[in-house]
Structures are given as structure tokens and as C-alpha cells.
Amino acid sequence: MFYEVDKHSGIPSYIQIMNQIKKEIIIGNLKKGDSLPPVRELSKIFNVNVNTILRALERLEFEGYLEAQHGVGYFVRTDMDLKNSVFNEVSSFVEKMKKENIxxxxxxxxxxxxxRNEQFSE
Amino acid sequence: MFYEVDKHSGIPSYIQIMNQIKKEIIIGNLKKGDSLPPVRELSKIFNVNVNTILRALERLEFEGYLEAQHGVGYFVRTDMDLKNSVFNEVSSFVEKMKKENIxxxxxxxxxxxxxRNEQFSE
DNA sequence: CTAATTGTTATAGTTAACTATAACACAAAA
DNA sequence: TTTTGTGTTATAGTTAACTATAACAATTAG
Structure with a gap:
């Protein structure tokens, strides 16, 4: 589900971690009420210090994605529930772009x- | 064409600058042979130190997007030349996603x- | 109640990104 | 040749991100 952060990408680790967790929520692998692994475990999974995990989780909490329960764990607070049609649109878009070798x-x-620029829509 | 970097986004300034310049090349506002503004001017535009500009430009040079000419300036080295069809695909995709409020x-x-996952293509 | 599991906070130190400032080096124009 | 405009390098200091380590606090299981 999660993979190590890339420490040489220039992107701060805590942001990479936030994005990985957000992604799991977006694609529906993590649903409302689900718990995350304990912070010490996440620390091993992402290969960063616990403090770095905490920074990521606290921000996700602030953004409304997660909820912390002291002594218990971190829990998903939102459901994305994207329509299948959205997934299909994204898939077909990706397919087209790959065919163009972009x-x-x-x-x-x-x-x-x-x-950012709206002028393209008819 | 360019705008100030967001110093509080967590994303390093030099990466934001790289992305802005890449973007101009991708959409065709900057074409092969075009020169960039002088580094001291870019420094004012992006509101960062010259050294930070240099870091961004050197990386773009390494990646093949730019060429430095000592005493002369920085020049675009690549042409993207994306097909109109690609722009149209992206536009219509963006439109659909906006309609879904994503x-x-x-x-x-x-x-x-x-x-990352290929399983969607037929 | 006790132990184990979990989140939380704190301290101290390292490193990378960034800044300010200045000097140097090359190229083109006067 | 001199001046101006450009890229380049260097130094020193600040800040944010990250690390290691440890202790503290809340919850749950026994």
C-alpha cells in the first residue's frame, strides 16, 4: 500500500507521505473509519523518523482527511467515493497521453x- | 509569463521555478533559441536570490531544456511542439473534471x- | 491494577535550502 | 580599449526539514 519516500527528489518527505496517504483515500483503498498503521510502523514503512510521520499526519488532520485518537490510532475521516465514470475518464485520458508518448x-x-486558464472550453 | 514562488508551500523554490519554466516550454510560449531574462531580472520576478535562480537553471540545463552562454544568457534548447490534438484532449479532460467538482x-x-497501474487499458 | 500499545512532546544536533553580498569572468557594444 | 550586461563562484549566516533518542500520556487487554 505504501512505499518508501524518495529522499533525493527535492520534495520534502512529509509532503510525499501526505500525498501517498491522500492517494489511498482518493482511490478508495482507505475508507471512512479505517485506521492507519501505528506511527512507529509508518516510520519503518516510509523509512523516516516518527516526527516526520507526525508532521504529515497532523497536516492531514488539519486538512480534514484524518482524525487522531490519543492512545488508539489515526483514522480516516473522509470518503471520496469518486464515481466510476471519473476513473474511466482518467484511464482513457492516460491511455491517450501514453499513446502520444508524453x-x-x-x-x-x-x-x-x-x-488555470479557462479559455479552452467552448 | 512568470510569477512569484510560494515560499510557504513546502515545495522548494528552485523546483517551483524549474516547473514554471518547463511549463512555458511545454505550452510553446518559449521556443528553441529563445532567451530567458537575465538571472538578476529573474531573481526579481520570482522574488528569490540569484543563487536560487542559478540552481534552477543549472538543473534545467542538466535536463536538456536550457543552454547557458557565459556573458550572454540562457537559451531554450528544446522544442516541445505538442500537437493541437493533445491540447484539445487535455482541455476536454479538464472540463469534465471541473464539472465533477474535483x-x-x-x-x-x-x-x-x-x-503507474496499467490494468485499465484494454 | 499492570502491561502493552498507541499517540504526543521535547531536546539536541545535522543537513539542505535559501539569503545577502561581493567579487570574478566572458561577451558585445561604444 | 573601456564600459556595460551577462553568467559564475564564493563566503557567511539563517531557517526549515529531518534525525535520533527519550520521556510522557491516553487507551485497551489481561
């Missing part, structure tokens, strides 16, 4: 740009 | 996940 990084930047 | 952050994470 890499993920490029797509993300292009997407950001188009997202 | 935010950009979520889309990017979802996209990453789908990109």
Missing part, C-alpha cells in the same frame, strides 16, 4: 496550465 | 496512480 511530468504541468 | 490536487494524485 511523460507524466509534462502532463501534470500542462494540466496545471490548462486548469 | 480539485486539481486530487486529479494529479489520481492521475499518478492510474499512470
Amino acid at each position: 511523460d507524466l511530468e509534462t502532463i501534470k504541468l500542462l494540466l496545471e496550465e490548462v486548469w | 480539485d486539481l490536487e486530487t486529479i494529479k494524485l489520481l492521475l499518478e496512480e492510474v499512470w
Whole structure:
């Protein structure tokens, strides 16, 4: 489910961790009420210090994704419940982009740009 | 064309700068042979120190996007030349996602996940 | 109640990113 | 050649991210 952070990517570890957890919630692998592994375990999984885990979890709590229960654990607080149609749209989009041999990084930047500028929609 | 970096986003400034420049190349605002503004000017535009500009530019040079000419300037080395069809695909994708009220952050994470897993393509 | 499991806080030190400032080096124009 | 505009390098200091380690606090199981 989770994988080690890349410590040489330039992106702070706690942000990578936040994104991994968010992603699991978005795709529905983590649902409302589910518990996360204990922080000491997460620390081993992501290969970072407990404090770094805590920083990520606290931010996700602040953003409303998680809830902390002292002595018990961290729990998912939101359900994404994306429609299947959304998944299908994303899949077919990815497929098209791969056929054009465009890499993920490029797509993300292009997407950001188009997202910001509305002039493309008819 | 360029805008200030967000110093509180957690993402290192030099990476934000790299992404902004890459984005201009991707969407075709910067073409092969074009020069960038002088580093001291970029420093003012992005509101960071010259050294931070240099770090971003050197990485982009290493990645093949730019070329430095001592005493002259930085020049774009690559042409993206994305097809119009690609832009159209992205636009219509963005439109659909906006209609579903999904935010950009979520889309990017979802996209990453789908990109990594091939099981969706027929 | 006690022990085990979990989250929380604190301290001290390291490293990478960033800043300010200045000097140096190359190229082009006057 | 001199000046101006450009990239380049260096030094020193600040801050944020991260680490290691330890202790403390709340919950649950026995």
C-alpha cells in the first residue's frame, strides 16, 4: 500500500507521505473509519523518523482527511467515493497521453496550465 | 509569463521555478533559441536570490531544456511542439473534471496512480 | 491494577535550502 | 580599449526539514 519516500527528489518527505496517504483515500483503498498503521510502523514503512510521520499526519488532520485518537490510532475521516465514470475518464485520458508518448511530468504541468486558464472550453 | 514562488508551500523554490519554466516550454510560449531574462531580472520576478535562480537553471540545463552562454544568457534548447490534438484532449479532460467538482490536487494524485497501474487499458 | 500499545512532546544536533553580498569572468557594444 | 550586461563562484549566516533518542500520556487487554 505504501512505499518508501524518495529522499533525493527535492520534495520534502512529509509532503510525499501526505500525498501517498491522500492517494489511498482518493482511490478508495482507505475508507471512512479505517485506521492507519501505528506511527512507529509508518516510520519503518516510509523509512523516516516518527516526527516526520507526525508532521504529515497532523497536516492531514488539519486538512480534514484524518482524525487522531490519543492512545488508539489515526483514522480516516473522509470518503471520496469518486464515481466510476471519473476513473474511466482518467484511464482513457492516460491511455491517450501514453499513446502520444508524453511523460507524466509534462502532463501534470500542462494540466496545471490548462486548469488555470479557462479559455479552452467552448 | 512568470510569477512569484510560494515560499510557504513546502515545495522548494528552485523546483517551483524549474516547473514554471518547463511549463512555458511545454505550452510553446518559449521556443528553441529563445532567451530567458537575465538571472538578476529573474531573481526579481520570482522574488528569490540569484543563487536560487542559478540552481534552477543549472538543473534545467542538466535536463536538456536550457543552454547557458557565459556573458550572454540562457537559451531554450528544446522544442516541445505538442500537437493541437493533445491540447484539445487535455482541455476536454479538464472540463469534465471541473464539472465533477474535483480539485486539481486530487486529479494529479489520481492521475499518478492510474499512470503507474496499467490494468485499465484494454 | 499492570502491561502493552498507541499517540504526543521535547531536546539536541545535522543537513539542505535559501539569503545577502561581493567579487570574478566572458561577451558585445561604444 | 573601456564600459556595460551577462553568467559564475564564493563566503557567511539563517531557517526549515529531518534525525535520533527519550520521556510522557491516553487507551485497551489481561
